Amino acid sequence: MTDKDFNNCVDNYSDGVYRFIVKNIGHEADAQDIVQSAFEKLWVTRAKVEPAKAKSYLFTVAYHQMIDHIRKDKKNNTTDNFDEVKSNVNISPNAELKQILLKAINELNPTQKSLVLLKDYEGYSYQEIGEIMDLSESQVKVYLHRARLILKDKLIHLEKMRA
Amino acid sequence: MKINTNNYEEYFLLYIDNELSGEQKAAVELFVLENPAYQKKLSLLQQTILIPASIEFEDKILLYRLEEMESSLPTSFKQTLYRKETKVVTRFFGTYSMRTLSGIAAILILLFGYKFMHSISTAQNNSEALANNTNSIKTKSNAGYLNKTSNKPNNSSISTISKAASKIVYTTSIVDKPQTIIDPSEKKYNRPTQNENTIASAFVITNAPEDIVKNVPPITTAEPITSSEVLLASESKEAFENLNTENPDRVIYIANMEIDGDKLRGITRRIGAFIKRNKTEKEK
Structure with a gap:
């Protein structure tokens, strides 16, 4: 990977990595730190990384750093606060359903949340998600389906509440 | 399925x-x-599918890697900044001014050395002259004393006087000029002891009667010598001993300090050679 390739990665993938992290941990500053660390690692190992695999490499690094961050955060007894992100993220004002869905996603465990985000935001396949998260394809499939059903139940519950 | x-x-x-x-x-x-x-x-x-939100990472400038940021200095420039701790070797005669000063110092040393050596030689000459005077005085006094003692053969002190003394008595009595006694003695001290004896004996033989010659045998080292005789001989020998410049074990005494003459000579030679070398370099 050349310097130009690296800067192209910044242009193309930094938003996605940041979005993935900030949606997971719900803290912008920490998410920025994680993204910077991920790109720093990519720069250091740029000679070994092919440009075609740079995106998955960035997500992999960012995901593992995020897991470390979450573990440290749990030790410090701090909780994810998705509402903090809500005020800073441009969300469509008419998407009430989206707000409910984001709240429901926030209640998922970190793995399920990451699976949903990687799938819906980035469009990764099960195999790619498995590579990023160190899971098998079947595990990704099972965990992600469980998450979808949980979200579906929450939506059904919400509709019942409205009704 | x-x-x-x-x-x-x-x-x-x-x-x-x-x-x-x-x-x-x-x-x-x-x-x-x-x-x-x-x-x-x-x-x-x-x-349940999330619609991607328009979230952007605003500080992309923090992630870019520009050439100016990553540009490294050339190694040649870095090498000019390196500092290596090295031992500073100062050459005493390295600079021109030091060479000039050392040359002047060498000339001064030579001048003082020459003056010093000259003073030593003059002091030796003075002491030699003084020794001559004292010897003549002593000889005269001895002669007088011996003349007196020769007239008193029964005195016990006279018996201790050697036959050489009687020899001098004889010569003085024959020549009857005290000044002439000094001249042969001076010559005698500069000669080896063997010649000295032969001359003394010859002198005695030529001038003395046969009966006295028999009583005055030539002076040999085996003969017992009295204290006064030893004192006289040693004083006169030291006073008249010349400085042998060819002697390798030459030692110069300054007060109580002993200086090896060879070393001093070596130093002067080195200084001379150095000055000569500087001169040739300048000429080049």
């Missing part, structure tokens, strides 16, 4: 995750069309 009411959920989940092939997708869509009751279930699952 065909979609049915038992496995539809898995197909629906794979459908919304875009994990089905085109044919499978078409099969799911056909199933929903054939079973409208399952359309709502599929739409509920589709609602």
